[in-house]
Amino acid sequence: MKQNYYTRLSLYIILSVSLIIIIYPIGLNFFISDPNSKGTFGDSFGALNTFFSALAFCGIVISIVMQKQNLEESKYEYLHERMTNFVYVQLERYEKALEKLEFINNGSKIYSNEALYFLYENLEPISLNFANTREERLNRALNARKAILQNLNLIKDTNNKLLSFILSTDNCFLTLNEILNTSKLTLNDKTELKDIFNNNLGFMFPRIIENIYNTVYLARMFRFELAIEPHDISSVMNILNRINYFHIFHHSKKA
Structure with a gap:
């Protein structure tokens, strides 16, 4: 102008x-x-x-x-180009982490996107939308007890590989978020680059992370009300503490 x-x-x-x-x-x-x-x-x-x-x-x-x-x-165009390239570098890191993801399903190993699809298909949906108070979340947890227990068993069965995958990918998200937020790009350009990143992740990963986070969060908060054994929740607590992606890119409030 x-x-x-x-x-x-x-x-x-x-x-x-x-x-x-x-x-x-x-x-x-x-x-x-x-x-x-x-x-x-x-x-x-x-x-x-x-x-x-x-x-x-x-x-x-x-x-x-x-x-x-x-x-x-x-200078701004150069900065924008560098930040765009950085987004795709983080996406490459995510793809490499995904390549190492593997599970055993019915005696057969499944890898990468197939393993991600396995989680997407087998994790029961757990939502915290419109459950802002403790009472509302307790009711949500009691109504979804069967789904929570089923998800916990699946998470425990895949815990080591899943935790390794989340650790690797979470570092990508934290790095990207920090670099973008401290850059001199406009808010619109920052949002646009984050949208590019999210769109390239696909639809499965955000849903999987949301369901895992909500499952472990409700199981931890209402362990007594849901009659969950301590050993059933202790092995998956590390996952809850490592899911920063959900907070950063979907504006969830960490409990």
Whole structure:
């Protein structure tokens, strides 16, 4: 916007000066016929030279301001490009962590996206939406007790590999979040880059993380009400403490 303003201003100044230069001799010949009078009249326009000098100085100032603006825009474009590349570097790190994810299902090993799909299909959905008070969350937990117990068993069966995967991916999310938040990008550009990151993760990962977090959170908070044995919850507590992605990118309030 500023660059367009200075461009228009420069154009107006050039047009005005050109118009004065063209009109001045024409008007001088049209209104004054006596050569001596023309000389006297022309001498009275010495201030016109000063005016043109001032315009030239203004042009220099405008040129400097435009160059500064162009430099700032170039710096920002370079920063935006670097941050975009950084987003894709973190996505590559996530893909490498996903490649190492493996489970045993019915005696057969499943890997990577297949393992992720296995979790997506077998984890029962547990939601905390609109459950803001302890009483509301307790009711939600009691109504979903069977699903919570089923999810806990699945999480325990895959705990070591799942925890390793979450540790690796969580580091990607924390690094990305810290770098973006401390950068000088606009809020809209930061949001856009986070959206790019989330969209490339796909739909399964956020849902899996949400269900795991909500399951372990409710099991820990209402262990006595749900009649959950201590050993059933202690082995999965590390997972709850490691799921930062859910808080960072989905604005969940950590309990």
